[in-house]
Amino acid sequence: MSDYRLQVIDLHKIYNNKVYAVKGISFNIKPGEIFGLIGPNGAGKTTTLRIIAGLLKPTRGKVLFEGVNLHENIDIAKKNISYLPEEAGVYSRLTGYEHLKLYAMLYEVEDIEEMIKYGAELSGLEDKLRERAETYSKGMKRRLLLALVLMRKPAMAILDEPTSGLDVYASVKVRQMIKEYVKETNSSVLLSSHNMLEVEYLCDRVAFIYQGKIFVEGTPKEIKDLYGADNLEEAFVKAVEETRK
Numbered sequence: 275m276s277d278y279r280l281q282v283i284d285l286h287k288i289y290n291n292k293v294y295a296v297k298g299i300s301f302n303i304k305p306g307e308i309f310g311l312i313g314p315n316g317a318g319k320t321t322t323l324r325i326i327a328g329l330l331k332p333t334r335g336k337v338l339f340e341g342v343n344l345h346e347n348i349d350i351a352k353k354n355i356s357y358l359p360e361e362a363g364v365y366s367r368l369t370g371y372e373h374l375k376l377y378a379m380l381y382e383v384e385d386i387e388e389m390i391k392y393g394a395e396l397s398g399l400e401d402k403l404r405e406r407a408e409t410y411s412k413g414m415k416r417r418l419l420l421a422l423v424l425m426r427k428p429a430m431a432i433l434d435e436p437t438s439g440l441d442v443y444a445s446v447k448v449r450q451m452i453k454e455y456v457k458e459t460n461s462s463v464l465l466s467s468h469n470m471l472e473v474e475y476l477c478d479r480v481a482f483i484y485q486g487k488i489f490v491e492g493t494p495k496e497i498k499d500l501y502g503a504d505n506l507e508e509a510f511v512k513a514v515e516e517t518r519k
C-alpha cells in the first residue's frame with residue numbers, strides 16, 4: 275500500500291471547454307498531515323478541492339486515495355473523504371443535537387449515540403446544542419458544521435476556508451478543534467485559506483497556487499527561508515510578485 279494517503283497527479287480542469295482553472299497540479303499528503311493550499315482569488319483552490327472530494331471530474335490527471343484511483347472508485351471518496359465547502363449552511367429550525375443525529379443517521383454507523391456524543395464533544399457547543407441553529411452566531415454554526423464533517427472520523431477531511439468570516443476568538447477555537455482532531459485520529463486534512471496566520475499555525479506543508487499552477491511547495495519554514503521572509507504573508511507577496519515579473 276502507498277505511504278501516502280493522497281496523491282494528486284498532474285490535475286487539469288477546463289470548465290465548459292474554455293476556462294482553464296487548473297493547469298497540472300501535483301502534490302501528496304501523508305496520514306496525519308495538514309496540507310494547505312494558498313492562492314489569490316480565482317487561483318483554482320476550490321476547483322482542486324472539489325475534484326479531490328470526488329464532486330468534480332478532472333479534465334486530465336488523477337487522484338489516488340491510498341493508491342486507488344478515486345474517480346474510478348467513487349465509493350472510496352464517499353466512504354473516506356468529507357468536504358466542508360466555504361458556503362456550507364445549517365438548518366435554521368433544527369437544534370445542534372438534531373443536526374448531529376441527522377448526520378449520524380445519514381452516515382449509517384452502527385452506534386449512532388456514540389457518534390452524536392463525539393460530535394457534541396468536538397463542537398464544544400455544550401448546552402447550546404439544545405437550541406435551534408437560527409440562534410447560533412457564525413462561529414457557532416461553523417463549529418457545528420466542522421463537527422458534522424469530522425465526527426465520522428474521515429481519513430481525509432477537506433476544509434475550504436474553515437474560519438472564513440469568524441472573529442479572532444472563534445477562529446482560534448476552530449483551529450484548535452482541527453489540530454486536536456488530527457492529533458487524535460491521524461486523519462489527513464487538506465485546507466484552503468486566505469489567512470496566513472492560520473496556515474502557519476495549522477499546516478505541516480503548504481502549496482502556493484497561482485493561475486492554476488503550484489509555484490512553490492514546502493513547510494512554512496522552508497517557504498519563509500526561500501523568500502527571506504519573516505512570515506508566510508510576506509513570503510506569499512514576494513512569491514506572487516516574482517511570478518508576475
Ligand SMILES: Nc1ncnc2c1ncn2[C@@H]1O[C@H](COP(=O)(O)OP(=O)(O)OP(=O)(O)O)[C@@H](O)[C@H]1O
Binds near residue numbers: 293315317319322
Ligand atoms: N463552475 C464553473 N464554471 C466555469 N468557471 C468556473 C467554475 N468554477 C470556477 N470557475 C473558474 O475557475 C477559476 C478558478 O476558480 P476557483 O473557484 O477554483 O478559485 P479559488 O482559488 O477557489 O478562488 P477564491 O479564492 O476566490 O475562492 C476561476 O477563473 C473561476 O472563475
